[in-house]
Amino acid sequence: MAVFNKNSTAEEVTAGLDLAGRTALVTGATSGIGLETARVLALRGAHVLVAGRTLDKARAACAAIPGRATPLACELEDFDGVAECAARVNQLGVPLDMLICNAGIMAPPTLQLVRGLEKQFVANHLGHFLLVNRLLDAVRAAPAGRIVMVSSSAHKWAPPGGIAFNNLTGDKGYEPRAFYGQSKLANALVARELARRLRGRPATANAVHPGLIITNIIRYIPRWQQLLAPMVGPLLRSRIKTTPQGAATTCYVAAHPDVAAASGRYSADCAVATPAKVMEDDALAARLWTESERLVRSWL
Numbered sequence: 001m002a003v004f005n006k007n008s009t010a011e012e013v014t015a016g017l018d019l020a021g022r023t024a025l026v027t028g029a030t031s032g033i034g035l036e037t038a039r040v041l042a043l044r045g046a047h048v049l050v051a052g053r054t055l056d057k058a059r060a061a062c063a064a065i066p067g068r069a070t071p072l073a074c075e076l077e078d079f080d081g082v083a084e085c086a087a088r089v090n091q092l093g094v095p096l097d098m099l100i101c102n103a104g105i106m107a108p109p110t111l112q113l114v115r116g117l118e119k120q121f122v123a124n125h126l127g128h129f130l131l132v133n134r135l136l137d138a139v140r141a142a143p144a145g146r147i148v149m150v151s152s153s154a155h156k157w158a159p160p161g162g163i164a165f166n167n168l169t170g171d172k173g174y175e176p177r178a179f180y181g182q183s184k185l186a187n188a189l190v191a192r193e194l195a196r197r198l199r200g201r202p203a204t205a206n207a208v209h210p211g212l213i214i215t216n217i218i219r220y221i222p223r224w225q226q227l228l229a230p231m232v233g234p235l236l237r238s239r240i241k242t243t244p245q246g247a248a249t250t251c252y253v254a255a256h257p258d259v260a261a262a263s264g265r266y267s268a269d270c271a272v273a274t275p276a277k278v279m280e281d282d283a284l285a286a287r288l289w290t291e292s293e294r295l296v297r298s299w300l
């Protein structure tokens with residue numbers, strides 16, 4: 001059994017793996033952790049479907065990826081676009097060995113609405129929920145398909161009770177970090193409910209926390225804090241990871257044979273981690289699933 005830790009990189013956790021013949025879809029693969037995840041899976045031989053907000057962005061990312069990479073447009077706030085992206089994947093007619101829901105935004109300072117709902121809930125959670133549902137048959141068609149939801153330790157910032165079902169519009173108050181936490185908790189609850197639904201089948205679903213990495217995710221924090229980040233980062237070296245380290249847990253959970261049977265887990269630093277209790281609330285996971293189905297019913 002290989003042992004990796006918070007310092008391991010995506011290349012290290014996949015060293016020696018031959019992913020030839022496997023197909024992986026990575027959302028938000030045009031930047032940061034997603035781009036590194038896509039790069040390393042392709043380096044190991046996988047055919048990577050590189051999903052970006054636009055086809056141009058996805059094409060540019062593919063140019064930086066060695067091996068077989070196919071660009072896909074997938075703007076998660078646009079449910080028609082998500083459905084179209086899934087249709088394109090299904091048209092390829094190949095099983096999906098790895099479905100990595102990585103794209104995300106963090107804490108816009110003011111309330112923004114998409115389809116009348118708070119933006120992070122839509123982009124981080126609902127868009128991925130729809131994508132996963134439309135690609136579930138392709139994952140089930142793989143010999144041992146793995147779904148990885150990129151969550152965050154910030155799930156602990158979620159409001160009391162976890163998901164504020166009575167405030168998905170933000171009209172009862174908006175706190176940027178709490179809504180980010182809620183969306184990241186939602187990612188993990190989806191993995192948990194998926195794992196329950198996939199029980200008895202070879203497919204798995206897990207959630208990961210990549211660590212703290214200075215990427216474009218900080219785009220919404222004040223400009224002066226962004227400028228300070230590269231200086232503060234080295235001072236907090238024990239806490240801040242590099243992007244190759246940030247992609248390691250995702251790649252490990254998505255591809256390493258040691259965790260092939262793991263499902264319903266929350267991992268960080270390439271190991272099982274302890275989440276907030278609310279992430280283990282099966283009733284909450286089931287309720288979120290039902291409510292999310294209701295919200296995207298027309299596109300399912």
Ligand SMILES: NC(=O)c1ccc[n+]([C@@H]2O[C@H](COP(=O)([O-])OP(=O)(O)OC[C@H]3O[C@@H](n4cnc5c(N)ncnc54)[C@H](OP(=O)(O)O)[C@@H]3O)[C@@H](O)[C@H]2O)c1
Nearest residue numbers: 028030031032033075076103104123152212213215216217
């Ligand atoms: N960095 C950290 O410290 C950290 C910690 C914990 C969890 N995470 C999670 O890790 C994931 C990757 O973050 P990162 O740090 O790599 O950030 P990043 O560099 O900003 O990458 C985010 C990716 O998601 C894409 N994206 C954002 N909104 C989207 C939308 N509506 N539709 C489609 N794609 C969208 C971005 O595309 P554009 O660039 O075109 O907008 C980009 O490709 C996120 O889910 C984040 O919550 C990050």
